[in-house]
Amino acid sequence: MNKMMTAMAAMTLAMGLAACAEENAETTATASESGSLAGTWKADVASAQAENDVDSYVFADGTYTCNSCKPAFSITANGEWQEVDRPGVDALKVAMVDDMTISSASRRGDKQLGESTWTVSEDGQTMTIAWTNMDGEETTEGTTVLQRTAAGPDGSHAASGDWELKEIGPMSDAALTFSYEIDGDTIISKGNSGGYTAVLGGDAVTPEDDETGGVVKVEKTGENTYRETYMRDGEVINVLDLTVEGDTLKGVSTDPRDDSVFRWTATRQS
Structure with a gap:
């Protein structure tokens, strides 16, 4: 549509500004109908x-394991950068901030790609992930809320277990x-x-x-x-x-x- 509208604007400008609004409206309608x-x-x-989209994590004994990642992987969760072999990412940083909170970040080379904070609710049934994506023309932010479908192993962090999407919260335009x-x-x-x-x-x-x-x-x-x-x-x-x-x-x-x-x-x- 952008190329079509550019050509139409040039034509209507030559014919006179009075035709511009009418022609643009007709072009948009035709594009929508077709x-x-x-x-x-x-x-x-x-x-x-x-649907059928379950995230499965374990935070225990100083280690983070993503069982639902393809392929699954584990790294040390001590708040320091850890080298990983993941598509588009070569280092991750994960920390168990407290009993209900996880922080994470990713980078490629010297460029930090994003960061997030995972907060588990008091009843342990939902988890809100507040994220920042730095890998784009603009830095964007948003939140995602997950709901628990299975508990994690005994003694593991509250963020452990199986989770599915509950809702996507507000995010940058x-x-x-x-x-x-x-x-x-x-x-x-x-x-x-x-x-x-x-x-x-x-x-x-x-x-x-x-x-x-x-x-x-x-x-x-x-x-x-x-x-x-x-x-x-x-x-x-x-x-x-x-x-x-x-x-x-x-x-x-x-x-x-x-x-x-x-x-x-x-x-x-x-």
């Missing part, structure tokens, strides 16, 4: 729903806003943490500024539906199906490795 993905979108945090441009078979995705330029139905491409070794393949699967398939080392790690319904975009993200599903909607901003 199910165009092109435009700027803002995700609705209240729409987020997770920059973390929620993204855009697509479509010019013929070329599709361009942009967001605060990067994007990609690909050919619909073409070969997989490496997203901009990607440090994880991943690639994405994009295809148009219907009149108003699209699919992004993310892969690493030849393995599909996520499939995002997008459906445009006027000014609403519905996303369904599936991880075929564990059949977890994440659903959300976004509203067209332009």
Whole structure:
């Protein structure tokens, strides 16, 4: 839509400013009716729903273990940087601040990528993660609330156990806003943490500024539906199906490795 609107603006300027508002309105309506993905979108945090998505952690004996990570791993949780071999991350720092609180941070090289504080409720049934993401054009912040589905091992920290998404709290607008441009078979995705330029139905491409070794393949699967398939080392790690319904975009993200599903909607901003 951005390229289409730029061309339309040039045409209407030559014809006179009186035509500009009318032509722009008609262009937007046509794009919405035809199910165009092109435009700027803002995700609705209240729409987020997770299925079969369980986070499993153990904090005990000075060690942090992430059982739900792919692959699972363990590091010393003493508040000092620990080298790790994870996609896009080469060091983590985890500390058990007190009986109900965990702090963590990540970095790649000399660049700190993010930090978070995990706080377990008094009854031990929910955990709020306040996070800061520094790996983008803008630093963004937000909160995520998890609810317990299983207790951790006896004697472990309160943050141990199995958790699932309860709700996503407020977060920075920059973390929620993204855009697509479509010019013929070329599709361009942009967001605060990067994007990609690909050919619909073409070969997989490496997203901009990607440090994880991943690639994405994009295809148009219907009149108003699209699919992004993310892969690493030849393995599909996520499939995002997008459906445009006027000014609403519905996303369904599936991880075929564990059949977890994440659903959300976004509203067209332009």
